[in-house]
Amino acid sequence: MFLRRSVTLAMSLKNYSSEAKNLVAVAVNNQTGVATVTLQRPPVNSLNLELLNELSSALTELEEKKARGIILKSSSDSVFSAGLDIHEFSNTEEGRLKKFWTALQDVWIKLYGHSAPTVACINGHAPAGGCLLALSCEYRVMLKQKTIGLNETKLGIVAPLWFIASMENVIGRRLTELSLTTGKMYTTEEALKIGLIDEIAEDTNDAVSKSENFLKLFQNISPFARSQTKKFIRGNTVQSLVKTREADLKAFIDDITSEKVQKGLKVYMESLKKGK
Numbered sequence: 001m002f003l004r005r006s007v008t009l010a011m012s013l014k015n016y017s018s019e020a021k022n023l024v025a026v027a028v029n030n031q032t033g034v035a036t037v038t039l040q041r042p043p044v045n046s047l048n049l050e051l052l053n054e055l056s057s058a059l060t061e062l063e064e065k066k067a068r069g070i071i072l073k074s075s076s077d078s079v080f081s082a083g084l085d086i087h088e089f090s091n092t093e094e095g096r097l098k099k100f101w102t103a104l105q106d107v108w109i110k111l112y113g114h115s116a117p118t119v120a121c122i123n124g125h126a127p128a129g130g131c132l133l134a135l136s137c138e139y140r141v142m143l144k145q146k147t148i149g150l151n152e153t154k155l156g157i158v159a160p161l162w163f164i165a166s167m168e169n170v171i172g173r174r175l176t177e178l179s180l181t182t183g184k185m186y187t188t189e190e191a192l193k194i195g196l197i198d199e200i201a202e203d204t205n206d207a208v209s210k211s212e213n214f215l216k217l218f219q220n221i222s223p224f225a226r227s228q229t230k231k232f233i234r235g236n237t238v239q240s241l242v243k244t245r246e247a248d249l250k251a252f253i254d255d256i257t258s259e260k261v262q263k264g265l266k267v268y269m270e271s272l273k274k275g276k
């Protein structure tokens with residue numbers, strides 16, 4: 001039975017944090033073993049180093065504790081995640097930049113290849129890195145009237161191969177090429193039409209309930225058979241980054257610290273502020 005009540009287990013309702021702020025909250029329903037992982041970095045859940053580290057630790061712990069399912073959502077009903085924190089890019093101190101990109105790689109490897117079934121409860125806009133998190137899950141439920149997409153080219157940056165593979169594995173090569181080269185942001189309704197998301201929800205409660213319903217599909221399936229099948233399907237995609245992590249990190253540092261990209265990002269941030 002799936003109960004809406006989240007019971008406090010040893011690890012439930014735990015806030016992962018190495019600093020005063022808690023940027024990721026995890027609540028495990030001890031009837032079902034399903035974990036709800038909530039991103040809570042207002043105003044837009046932009047992914048900075050600290051949030052990524054907390055998310056990475058949470059995913060490791062849920063792997064070790066053999067969670068029966070993961071629902072990834074936002075604490076806000078407006079933005080799921082605005083993607084990578086652009087301020088991380090303007091701090092070009094190499095030590096932090098390296099830690100930041102390595103943490104993002106870690107999160108993607110753990111989430112994309114997680115043994116538990118994963119659902120993105122996209123209860124808000126999901127541009128760029130926000131879309132990447134959603135694409136890393138196995139199922140996507142999204143609130144109506146929001147937007148989602150890999151818009152990197154609009155910022156003058158190149159989405160890495162693993163971002164591209166994450167989208168290609170969901171909507172196919174042709175649409176991925178069109179989407180990425182144009183930096184297209186899809187409305188919820190458009191996203192459903194092209195299979196970028198699986199279901200539309202009226203509000204966050206509805207989205208959580210639809211996410212739970214998806215996870216119920218696995219109630220009578222052997223967790224071993226399920227996760228091994230997922231591994232066979234996703235293993236090559238994960239391994240392609242695992243094997244090239246150093247080169248990917250170098251490409252990121254070279255690209256993001258170049259004068260041209262830095263100038264473009266400045267203009268983009270200003271346009272975001274002016275858009276108010």
Ligand SMILES: CCCCCCCC/C=C\C=C\CC(=O)SCCNC(=O)CCNC(=O)[C@H](O)C(C)(C)COP(=O)(O)OP(=O)(O)OC[C@H]1O[C@@H](n2cnc3c(N)ncnc32)[C@H](O)[C@@H]1OP(=O)(O)O
Nearest residue numbers: 046082083084085086087125127128129158251252255272
């Ligand atoms: C050759 C091979 C090379 C390989 C190299 C690899 C290089 C790859 C490098 C990087 C990849 C990056 C992927 C990313 O994720 S980049 C981030 C892209 N994100 C976006 O474009 C989203 C921008 N934001 C928005 O569109 C909106 O903010 C939205 C999420 C729709 C929410 O809108 P709204 O609710 O109206 O909120 P505001 O726009 O008013 O924003 C509130 C404040 O938050 C700030 N903000 C927004 N997004 C970000 C962000 N991503 N990072 C940091 N800060 C952000 C915004 O400026 C407002 O701040 P303030 O109140 O101070 O004005």
